[in-house]
Amino acid sequence: MDTLVLGLDGGGTKTQLVVAASDGRIVLATAGAGINPMDNSKWRENLEELLLAVSPLHSSIRFAVLGLPGHGEIRAVTDAMDKAVSEYLPIPHRNENDVRVALDGAFLNGPGTLVLAGTGSMVLAKGSEGRITRAGGWGEIFSDEGGAYWIGQLALRRASQALDGRLDAPAFAAALLSEIGAQDRDWHDAMMGWCLSRKHQRSEIATLARFVDRLADKGDETAIAIMTAAAAELTIQLKTAQRLAGHIGQAWSPAGSVFDSSTVMHHMTRMNGPCQPAILTPVGGAVWSALQTAGIQPEDAFAETFTAELVRAFTSP
Amino acid sequence: MDTLVLGLDGGGTKTQLVVAASDGRIVLATAGAGINPMDNSKWRENLEELLLAVSPLHSSIRFAVLGLPGHGEIRAVTDAMDKAVSEYLPIPHRNENDVRVALDGAFLNGPGTLVLAGTGSMVLAKGSEGRITRAGGWGEIFSDEGGAYWIGQLALRRASQALDGRLDAPAFAAALLSEIGAQDRDWHDAMMGWCLSRKHQRSEIATLARFVDRLADKGDETAIAIMTAAAAELTIQLKTAQRLAGHIGQAWSPAGSVFDSSTVMHHMTRMNGPCQPAILTPVGGAVWSALQTAGIQPEDAFAETFTAELVRAFTSP
Numbered sequence: 001m002d003t004l005v006l007g008l009d010g011g012g013t014k015t016q017l018v019v020a021a022s023d024g025r026i027v028l029a030t031a032g033a034g035i036n037p038m039d040n041s042k043w044r045e046n047l048e049e050l051l052l053a054v055s056p057l058h059s060s061i062r063f064a065v066l067g068l069p070g071h072g073e074i075r076a077v078t079d080a081m082d083k084a085v086s087e088y089l090p091i092p093h094r095n096e097n098d099v100r101v102a103l104d105g106a107f108l109n110g111p112g113t114l115v116l117a118g119t120g121s122m123v124l125a126k127g128s129e130g131r132i133t134r135a136g137g138w139g140e141i142f143s144d145e146g147g148a149y150w151i152g153q154l155a156l157r158r159a160s161q162a163l164d165g166r167l168d169a170p171a172f173a174a175a176l177l178s179e180i181g182a183q184d185r186d187w188h189d190a191m192m193g194w195c196l197s198r199k200h201q202r203s204e205i206a207t208l209a210r211f212v213d214r215l216a217d218k219g220d221e222t223a224i225a226i227m228t229a230a231a232a233e234l235t236i237q238l239k240t241a242q243r244l245a246g247h248i249g250q251a252w253s254p255a256g257s258v259f260d261s262s263t264v265m266h267h268m269t270r271m272n273g274p275c276q277p278a279i280l281t282p283v284g285g286a287v288w289s290a291l292q293t294a295g296i297q298p299e300d301a302f303a304e305t306f307t308a309e310l311v312r313a314f315t316s317p
Numbered sequence: 318m319d320t321l322v323l324g325l326d327g328g329g330t331k332t333q334l335v336v337a338a339s340d341g342r343i344v345l346a347t348a349g350a351g352i353n354p355m356d357n358s359k360w361r362e363n364l365e366e367l368l369l370a371v372s373p374l375h376s377s378i379r380f381a382v383l384g385l386p387g388h389g390e391i392r393a394v395t396d397a398m399d400k401a402v403s404e405y406l407p408i409p410h411r412n413e414n415d416v417r418v419a420l421d422g423a424f425l426n427g428p429g430t431l432v433l434a435g436t437g438s439m440v441l442a443k444g445s446e447g448r449i450t451r452a453g454g455w456g457e458i459f460s461d462e463g464g465a466y467w468i469g470q471l472a473l474r475r476a477s478q479a480l481d482g483r484l485d486a487p488a489f490a491a492a493l494l495s496e497i498g499a500q501d502r503d504w505h506d507a508m509m510g511w512c513l514s515r516k517h518q519r520s521e522i523a524t525l526a527r528f529v530d531r532l533a534d535k536g537d538e539t540a541i542a543i544m545t546a547a548a549a550e551l552t553i554q555l556k557t558a559q560r561l562a563g564h565i566g567q568a569w570s571p572a573g574s575v576f577d578s579s580t581v582m583h584h585m586t587r588m589n590g591p592c593q594p595a596i597l598t599p600v601g602g603a604v605w606s607a608l609q610t611a612g613i614q615p616e617d618a619f620a621e622t623f624t625a626e627l628v629r630a631f632t633s634p
Binding site: 038073074075076133134135136138139141142143145153156157159160164165166186188189191192193195196201205236237240241243244 | 355390391392393450451452453455456458459460462470473474476477481482483503505506508509510512513518522553554557558560561
């Protein structure tokens with residue numbers, strides 16, 4: 001009894017919640033929709049639904065760590081999230097930025113740099129003395145360079161520049177029009193109309209990053225240039241965070257869908273050395289961090305057991 | 318009488334309507350709020366209000382030309398605007414993109430290139446045979462390079478890069494925080510919160526362009542770099558439109574608030590030669606175009622008379 005911990009990793013498109021023991025066994029695993037208040041007006045309901053599933057276990061959970069998107073960035077958003085968690089999770093807990101739990105999962109107690117490039121982008125670097133520095137990740141209006149939204153927006157920009165004659169890239173533009181189902185219409189009507197009719201504009205523009213990556217794999221020069229520019233932006237964030245932390249050249253770990261791109265990985269490796277795969281996924285980082293706070297010593301095989309159980313929990317039919 | 322024409326120039330922030338005679342005399346002049354359907358949900362009411370003022374003159378107006386923001390770009394928007402105009406203005410008329418009437422005003426019947434840089438940006442080039450080519454101006458999501466929104470967004474980006482350590486520009490970042498009234502708060506809370514709490518996000522971010530220009534005048538290198546980049550983007554649009562029209566090096570005319578910047582004008586002139594000031598303002602272009610369509614020959618002193626009357630009409634107390 002009283003020896004379990006809860007970890008939650010909330011993202012823009014999905015959220016994972018896990019209750020685990022010190023040996024890595026998972027007692028409860030559940031997943032739900034994204035809970036980013038910046039682009040999901042139903043984040044509170046989605047969070048409530050997940051946390052209510054834990055109610056029967058409250059008396060057995062010693063501590064919970066929740067990684068929440070946007071937490072600690074805008075005071076009003078942070079306050080609203082803290083309030084919602086307190087309401088639905090009346091047990092000892094700590095709320096953190098979701099990228100922080102990803103960092104904890106990637107390197108556990110050790111130093112290291114986490115480079116996140118999902119819909120947005122952000123870099124956190126942790127020195128050996130535990131201090132964490134950050135670069136990037138201030139939202140898609142003026143930041144998030146190298147993330148999937150940034151890539152998708154740049155793809156639309158390059159396609160429009162090709163279509164009105166500023167750029168010589170007809171194949172890239174034709175492929176993009178085909179991707180958004182608009183090859184037989186006025187291109188400006190099609191492209192502007194597509195953007196404006198998106199229900200979730202931010203995440204749907206971000207989805208174009210996968211299209212750009214596929215084109216890059218086929219050798220399209222404009223697509224390669226975009227993915228290479230993304231790697232360059234992520235590298236600037238990486239090197240800035242490491243310089244501020246005083247740990248230039250420390251191990252780095254990738255997180256987020258943009259790293260599914262072999263073009264991005266190739267350039268990141270060339271500029272920053274080989275990456276070190278994360279020891280635990282972000283939700284594992286939250287669980288690990290909760291164990292630390294609760295003063296519970298994880299058993300030696302914790303990471304292997306937890307990872308295997310997590311895969312089973314979230315892939316079983 | 319049947320010898321009057323109507324011209325309208327609708328923009329993002331303001332709209333001018335004028336009824337004039339062939340000698341340049343202005344019979345009616347009225348101004349109202351912006352009517353851009355992309356960022357003003359009240360565009361229809363604003364347009365209705367202006368057009369209703371003309372009702373008593375309907376029988377005397379032979380033709381009307383209306384320059385409408387976004388017209389001809391997205392079919393649904395174009396259709397909605399055409400429908401609204403037909404409803405409130407039951408006389409012969411033609412609706413055009415507002416940049417087209419600016420081009421007509423700048424060069425009357427002659428060839429020339431209009432470079433517009435207001436909140437958005439766009440270039441139209443007209444060859445001696447009358448064919449018009451266009452570059453840029455496809456909206457702020459993926460185009461409008463060099464316009465005030467583009468400048469304001471880049472300013473926010475550079476400030477955030479300075480504040481998280483990616484860029485060495487502390488004075489620029491401090492000035493921007495002061496500009497948005499946020500110098501005593503967490504900078505990310507302040508900047509992200511400022512963007513998200515804007516009632517008219519697009520036009521308020523665009524307003525930052527004037528701040529960047531003031532800093533550039535004081536010698537701030539980051540501000541100078543941003544305004545220089547804007548001039549470079551506008552030059553790419555200018556040269557593209559001229560190349561497509563087959564008239565490289567033809568006279569160009571500036572329009573829009575971004576050209577109030579001496580830094581932008583300096584670089585535009587250096588890269589594209591001296592500009593040729595517009596003969597008539599955009600609303601004058603609409604009136605001129607309406608006279609042409611109606612087969613009414615403007616008198617010799619039309620431009621001088623019209624311009625003087627226009628200044629009087631819109632500046633009298």
